[in-house]
Amino acid sequence: MPLKPPFKNPVFHTDNAMSLCLYRKERFQVELYITEAGATSPPHTHPGVESAFVYLAGNIQFNLEGGANPDASQWQHARADGAHMLFGKTVSSPDGIPHWLKIGPEGGAFLSFEHWKDKDPSSVTVNWDGEYVGQEHVKTVAANEIAKLS
């Protein structure tokens, strides 16, 4: 995978997660998310963004409204090559369907492949509809809004 973070708007954070855009081209981008142990997010959407999450490492429970949402703890095992059993597995997150995360004591890391349908990409951390994660998240969203005006 190309590792070419953009100069503009590469890094964002909330109270319990940080993102780095690994690659951006026009209205498509790949963001890496690293989350703290025990992190959660309220149900939310990213308006105008179709996305798919790819599991990298840690202990991540993806939940999608109306989805089966199987308990991921049953797959907390290493593969023979030392990677996580779920490494590389993908979950779709269609535009407009709420999703939320619950992270276990190992923390978590995943890729977010995104198609921004009606605007240029920044980060889904700030393109967020729903309750925020916490005060740090609120500040990040506010700072992004101010930056857009300048």
Place this chain on the structure above:
Amino acid sequence: MSWWLKAGRPIRPPFVSPIHTTDIAYALCLYREGRYQVELYVCKANTESPRHKHPNVESISMYLTGNLSFAKEGEDFVDLSKFQIEKNDGTHFLLGRSVESNNGKEHALRVGPEGGAFLIFEHWKDRDPSSVTMHWDGELVGDKHAVTKGDYVANS
């Protein structure tokens, strides 16, 4: 470092101990083999680490993006502000540049208002790798760092 780059920058985080967080940075081990590993650090804006060491770890840091400055033992932070330039392909001027090599010596990191990200290529000479966030000799970054580090002792 050259091996990982020539191999196409493989990303295969380990199952064991892949993620470490502090008050100012989150780390993911992208690849680990024996006593070698590549960690990716994503850093919060307007932060700075105290001076610290990673004993018996040889490392090279590669710039990815954002606004980062490194200080070596007994030296001030290197002023990289003149390189805060976007290349024609939309990436940072310093993307891919080796900006710091270290061999267990004291160093520090300063992050500007854009935040930042870099890779660390590590050779752990006397033990199996975890994270240099854990294997840290010196004042910690903050309370979150203390929780992450727990009772790990770098000089054991």
